[in-house]
Structures are given as structure tokens and as C-alpha cells.
Ligand SMILES: O=C(O)C(=O)C[C@H](O)[C@H](O)CO
């Protein structure tokens with residue numbers, strides 16, 4: 031089965047998405063998500079200019095060889111743009127292989143390890159009270175796990191909190207990066223109060239997650255981890271920028287709060303020390319940014335040796351294609367932890383018809399051959415790309431800080 035045609039589809043039904051479609055000479059096609067929030071066109075250029083021309087004529091069933099060709103052969107290895115391009119190719123080829131085998135992707139990976147996939151919702155609010163009502167609303171929808179993010183007194187705008195109650199949080203909100211202001215002190219003072227209030231109102235069965243978004247120093251993250259121990263979080267996410275993997279050792283030595291890292295990582299090498307030393311508990315790299323199923327499966331298997339579980343990144347800035355493939359992966363992977371769920375807009379779901387279902391706080395995987403997600407190219411053409419950038423973040427004295 032040869033690759034006869036491959037092309038990128040850029041569409042913006044609610045926000046920008048990049049999809050790669052690969053068509054074989056037997057008429058079977060597969061699609062992959064190549065969306066990299068705020069850098070979409072970089073991945074399009076990488077695919078159109080440097081990947082697609084080399085794919086034409088290759089054996090579509092040779093997934094591993096194509097992965098190695100695009101990874102080792104790139105010379106300039108790794109990085110979010112390269113690995114998102116490889117991720118989209120890999121996702122499309124696994125989609126093709128499962129369709130050719132006439133089975134849902136999770137069966138091709140090794141079959142079910144679970145009947146359904148636990149998800150967590152985003153519960154955000156400008157203050158603690160509005161956060162509590164969002165938690166109430168999501169518990170009523172059946173979620174067993176919620177990520178809780180609130181506005182911080184004295185900080186005008188903060189990541190992870192929707193601008194208006196009940197709305198989605200969309201970080202890429204301006205053509206040119208908006209500038210946010212940050213204060214670790216104000217944040218560190220407020221967050222333990224937020225979780226005390228959530229536990230007081232909802233008890234101890236609900237899984238609580240929180241995303242620090244890389245903004246603390248290791249000792250500050252250790253302080254926060256200790257401060258929230260009484261509220262036993264499911265995880266504290268991205269508590270420090272983790273290029274320096276050693277940072278996690280210091281935090282680990284101070285707190286038993288579980289740690290999740292890696293939505294901005296794109297290869298096994300980004301994690302190796304952290305996993306080997308059991309400094310983290312969950313890996314976050316999504317299939318798109320992690321080089322696809324072929325590579326993320328390796329990361330998950332390596333993580334399993336050290337009791338580390340998966341917790342895929344699943345924001346609205348990954349398309350339903352990535353989410354659909356992730357739900358198949360989540361249904362198979364033995365060391366599954368949890369799947370992030372930021373529901374896409376209806377407009378997005380119209381462009382990306384899919385057979386996964388959300389029910390009672392969980393995803394149920396579909397049985398259609400492949401990953402069960404398609405793209406309506408006619409509908410996609412109605413939504414032209416519009417540049418949207420993630421903000422930058424500064425301390426109160428103007429210092430450019432982690433985002
Ligand atoms: O969903 C999360 O955990 C995030 O951190 C969301 C990110 O800000 C978003 O995906 C960046 O594009």
C-alpha cells in the first residue's frame with residue numbers, strides 16, 4: 031500500500047487547527063493532528079516543504095521505518111515543530127493501518143485494558159466562590175476529577191482561567207502576544223486557601239488537579255507541594271520549567287504531592303532522568319507533540335517501569351483528531367492515569383466528526399476502524415486561519431518570566 035498523496039488542511043472552526051491527510055493508492059486515507067498552538071504555520075511549512083515530498087511513494091504500512099526516517103533523517107532532531115509534524119504523520123499512518131485491518135486503533139495496539147477512560151474537567155473562576163460553582167457544575171456532569179484554577183487577588187489576568195464564567199479558557203487570545211503580570215508570592219499565598227475551600231465543600235473523594243504552568247522556582251514549588259498536602263491533590267502540574275530535570279529532585283525531597291510534567295515536552299529524552307529517578311508521577315506529552323503513537327508508546331512503556339502513569343494533555347488547542355487517537359491509546363495503555371478534557375466548541379466538532387463519546391465523567395472509545403475521527407474538508411474550508419499567539423508573562427517589576 032503506497033502513499034499516493036498527502037496534504038495539510040488549516041482550518042479555524044473556533045480556533046486554529048492543522049490536519050495532515052495521507053491518501054494511499056488503495057483509496058484508504060488517514061488523518062493526523064499537527065496543531066501546535068501559536069506556531070501552526072511553522073508545522074505546516076515543515077510538513078509541506080520537508081516531509082510530504084519525501085512521503086510520496088513510501089509504503090504506508092512501514093510506520094516504524096517512516097518514523098525513524100523522519101526522526102533520525104531530519105538531522106535537526108526533536109523540538110515541538112519537528113515532533114508535531116512527525117506526530118501527525120504517525121497518527122495518520124496508524125489510522126490507515128487500523129482501517130486496513132478493519133479494526134479500531136485500540137485493538138491494533140493490544141486491545142482493551144479498561145472499559146472507559148477517566149477524564150478531568152477544567153473548573154476555573156475569577157475567585158474561589160465562582161470556582162466552587164464551576165466544580166459543582168462539573169460534578170453534576172459526572173466528573174470524578176477536576177482541575178481547579180482561580181484568579182489570584184492582586185494579579186489582573188491569570189492563565190488557565192476563562193475570561194467569563196462558564197466560558198472556555200483559550201490562551202492564544204491575540205495576534206501579537208498579550209502581556210500578563212505575575213506574582214509568585216500572591217499566588218503561593220492564595221492557592222492553599224482555594225483547595226481548603228474545595229475540600230471543605232466537596233469532601234475527599236473528588237480528584238483535584240492544579241496547573242502551576244511552569245511559574246515557580248523549585249523551592250517555591252516544594253513549598254506549594256507541602257502546603258497542599260492536606261488536600262491530597264491527584265497531581266500538581268508543571269510546577270517548574272523542567273528543562274533542568276534535576277529541579278524535580280529538590281521538589282520530590284520536600285513533598286508527597288504527586289507531580290505531572292511534560293505537555294511542552296516532545297521526546298523521551300526530555301523525561302529520562304525524571305522517570306528513572308521517580309521524581310514525577312505522570313507524563314503529559316500528547317500524541318501530536320510527542321511524535322505520535324510510535325514514540326509516545328515508548329515513553330509510556332519506559333514510564334511504566336518506574337510506576338509513572340499517563341495523563342495526556344487534552345486542551346482545545348489539540349484537535350478532535352488528537353483527542354480521538356488519545357482515547358484509543360488511553361483504552362489500551364496499561365499504565366493509564368487520566369485524560370484531560372476541555373470540550374471542543376460545537377463548530378470544531380462539526381468539522382471533525384468523531385465516534386468517541388463523553389459519558390459520566392469518562393470517555394468511551396468508538397468501534398469504527400481507525401481512530402474514529404474524520405475531517406469534513408468542505409466545512410473546514412469555511413474557516414480561514416487567523417494568527418493567534420500565546421501571551422508572555424512578566425513579574426511585577428517587568429522581568430520576563432515563565433509562562
Ligand atoms: O491544559 C493545560 O494543562 C494547559 O496548560 C493548557 C495550555 O496553556 C495550552 O494548551 C497552551 O496552548
Ligand SMILES: [Mg+2]
Nearest residue numbers: 241267268293
Ligand atoms: Mg498544563
